[in-house]
Amino acid sequence: MNDMNYNPxxxxxxGELRIDELxxxxxxxxxxxxxxxxxxxxxxxxxxxxxxxxxxxDEHPELIREDSPSRRVxxxxxxxxxxxxxxxAMLSLDNTxxxxxxxxxxxxxxKLLGREEIEYTxxxxxxxxxxxxxxxxxxxxxxxxxxxxxxxDDITWNLxxxxxxxxxxxxxxxxxxxxxxxMPVKGFEAFNQTRDVPFANPRNAAAGSLxxxxxxxxxxxxxxxxxxxxxxxxxWTIPTQEQSLCKLQGLGLVVNPYHRLxxxxxxxxxxxxECEKLRPDLGYEIDGTVVKVNSLEFQKRLGVTSRSxxxxxxxxxxxxxxxxILKDIIIQVGRTGALTPVAILEPVELAGxxxxxxxxxxxxxxxxxxxxxNDRVVIERSGDVIPKIVGVLPAAEGRNxxxxxxxxxPECGAMVIRLEGEARSFCSGVNCPAGxxxxxxxxxxxxxxxxxxMGTSVVKQLLEEGIIEDIPSIYTLRKNGDSA
DNA sequence: ATTCTAGGGA
DNA sequence: CCCCAGAATT
DNA sequence: AATTCTGGGGTCCCTAGAAT
Numbered sequence: 459m460n461d462m463n464y465n466p467x468x469x470x471x472x473g474e475l476r477i478d479e480l481x482x483x484x485x486x487x488x489x490x491x492x493x494x495x496x497x498x499x500x501x502x503x504x505x506x507x508x509x510x511x512x513x514x515x516d517e518h519p520e521l522i523r524e525d526s527p528s529r530r531v532x533x534x535x536x537x538x539x540x541x542x543x544x545x546x547a548m549l550s551l552d553n554t555x556x557x558x559x560x561x562x563x564x565x566x567x568x569k570l571l572g573r574e575e576i577e578y579t580x581x582x583x584x585x586x587x588x589x590x591x592x593x594x595x596x597x598x599x600x601x602x603x604x605x606x607x608x609x610x611d612d613i614t615w616n617l618x619x620x621x622x623x624x625x626x627x628x629x630x631x632x633x634x635x636x637x638x639x640x641m642p643v644k645g646f647e648a649f650n651q652t653r654d655v656p657f658a659n660p661r662n663a664a665a666g667s668l669x670x671x672x673x674x675x676x677x678x679x680x681x682x683x684x685x686x687x688x689x690x691x692x693x694w695t696i697p698t699q700e701q702s703l704c705k706l707q708g709l710g711l712v713v714n715p716y717h718r719l720x721x722x723x724x725x726x727x728x729x730x731x732e733c734e735k736l737r738p739d740l741g742y743e744i745d746g747t748v749v750k751v752n753s754l755e756f757q758k759r760l761g762v763t764s765r766s767x768x769x770x771x772x773x774x775x776x777x778x779x780x781x782x783i784l785k786d787i788i789i790q791v792g793r794t795g796a797l798t799p800v801a802i803l804e805p806v807e808l809a810g811x812x813x814x815x816x817x818x819x820x821x822x823x824x825x826x827x828x829x830x831x832n833d834r835v836v837i838e839r840s841g842d843v844i845p846k847i848v849g850v851l852p853a854a855e856g857r858n859x860x861x862x863x864x865x866x867x868p869e870c871g872a873m874v875i876r877l878e879g880e881a882r883s884f885c886s887g888v889n890c891p892a893g894x895x896x897x898x899x900x901x902x903x904x905x906x907x908x909x910x911x912m913g914t915s916v917v918k919q920l921l922e923e924g925i926i927e928d929i930p931s932i933y934t935l936r937k938n939g940d941s942a
Numbered sequence: 943a944t945t946c947t948a949g950g951g952a
Numbered sequence: 953c954c955c956c957a958g959a960a961t962t
Numbered sequence: 963a964a965t966t967c968t969g970g971g972g973t974c975c976c977t978a979g980a981a982t
Contacts, residue, residue, distance in 0.1 A: 539950095550953080553954090585952090586952095587952075588952095604951080604952095605950085605951090611950080657975085658974085658975060659975085661951090661952070661975090662951085662975045662976060663975090665950080665952070665975075665976065666951085666977060667976085667977095669949090669950065669951080669976075669978085670976095670978085671977085671978075763965090763967080764966075764967060764968085765967085790972085792971060793971095794969095794970070794971095796970070798971060810975095811973085813973080814973090814974090815972085815973065816972080816973075817954095817955080817956095817971070817972040817973080819955070819956060819971085820956080820957090839953095839974095840953090841954055841955095842952080842953085843953040843973075843974085844952090844954040844972070844973060844974090845954095845973055845974085846954075881958095882956090904949080911947090913948055913949085914947085915947060915948090916948095
């Protein structure tokens with residue numbers, strides 16, 4: 459590093475040469491930085507290089523180029539994120555939780571394709587946030603979150619700060635790729651040292667980071683990305699997933715090194731087992747593997763359903779579990795009047811999250827699992843996300859009596875009705891305040907009328923103060939002091 | 943300076 | 953994000 | 963009979979901005 463500061467040339471020439479040198483150095487270290495590759499310099503030293511480059515570019519604006527690493531961090535913070543439609547829907551994957559289910563998947567694929575044995579790829583399922591990246595003539599143009607699958611938020615300027623996302627591909631082509639943004643465990647831990655309120659887990663840290671309005675802040679977060687698939691790509695002539703990954707890597711995109719081409723489902727399962735062994739040493743979190751039909755032609759033939767492609771599944775590793783005490787069962791009333799029992803738990807840490815509640819779905823679910831108040835229960839986070847009561851531990855002493863599902867609505871006292879052969883119970887009260895509140899919330903929500911500022915608590919207050927009483931009355935609302 | 947609310951993501 | 957139920961589709 | 967679609971309902975974390 460000593461020679462970096464020495465240069466006898468005139469200021470201008472020195473500036474120009476040094477700018478080129480700095481850009482080269484920064485790109486070099488960007489390459490080293492991602493994934494597991496151990497960086498050769500500290501973040502501090504890296505920041506020094508970047509600062510010097512920014513300073514020189516400031517002095518010599520005529521030398522600024524769009525693909526300079528200094529352009530990773532944009533100017534002003536954004537006001538909000540624009541909504542961008544996806545040309546091809548960003549679906550999620552169907553999940554499997556056992557090798558048997560993986561075999562079922564294989565059977566179905568073979569049946570649909572009418573083939574004996576299928577070639578699959580197996581990749582790691584990175585536990586992060588998915589994103590879509592659009593390159594125009596080789597230049598990074600736009601990055602979008604998954605959103606609701608049809609449209610997402612424009613997070614271009616945040617993604618540009620991620621050093622493993624090249625601003626320029628090695629080929630001038632139009633291509634949309636998809637990948638997973640994540641925070642490496644080391645970076646997560648180090649960054650947490652700098653915070654008074656530490657992040658709960660790397661995934662939430664990554665998700666939160668991508669929604670900051672100021673890219674300069676995002677740039678400080680240790681984010682990285684693995685590209686794993688194609689989005690909208692006209693004239694993609696490469697015939698398989700495996701070769702596509704190779705090509706993406708050739709373009710300068712970062713593809714996770716652990717993936718394998720497998721002949722038939724048995725090889726798939728073997729490799730999944732290997733992946734599970736890798737898990738502790740990867741340096742980033744994964745929650746399973748992704749199995750894809752290798753041939754893109756076959757993928758096309760299999761097609762997609764409304765939620766997920768038929769040519770891929772996730773195989774999820776067995777979830778971590780914890781035990782805790784079920785303190786209470788409460789009954790919530792939904793907008794349709796449906797009564798849902800919810801378990802209130804003694805808070806317990808599980809997989810980077812504090813769990814204190816879990817849905818019990820309906821009356822029969824409680825019976826089936828024989829769940830009673832004060833029981834010690836086993837919980838997990840299905841899909842590594844949603845708290846779920848797996849079962850009850852045997853009690854040493856006597857237990858409470860079985861839970862009795864209410865026969866009257868806890869909110870309004872009206873009769874509870876459960877129709878013959880149906881699973882759910884409903885409050886029969888036409889004017890149940892809980893149901894009414896939910897209905898108004900729903901009506902105002904983004905998916906319906908998208909009335910800004912009318913969330914749960916505002917609706918609740920308006921109802922409590924008698925300012926509104928039903929959906930129509932929303933429209934005669936007046937500003938404070940104004941008369942109707 | 944701290945707490946609450948809305949919206950987004952998994 | 954997961955899960956469940958019920959209807960629609962094959 | 964099996965698969966898919968749709969809708970309802972649930973959990974927790976994070977950011978940003980408003981309210982206190």
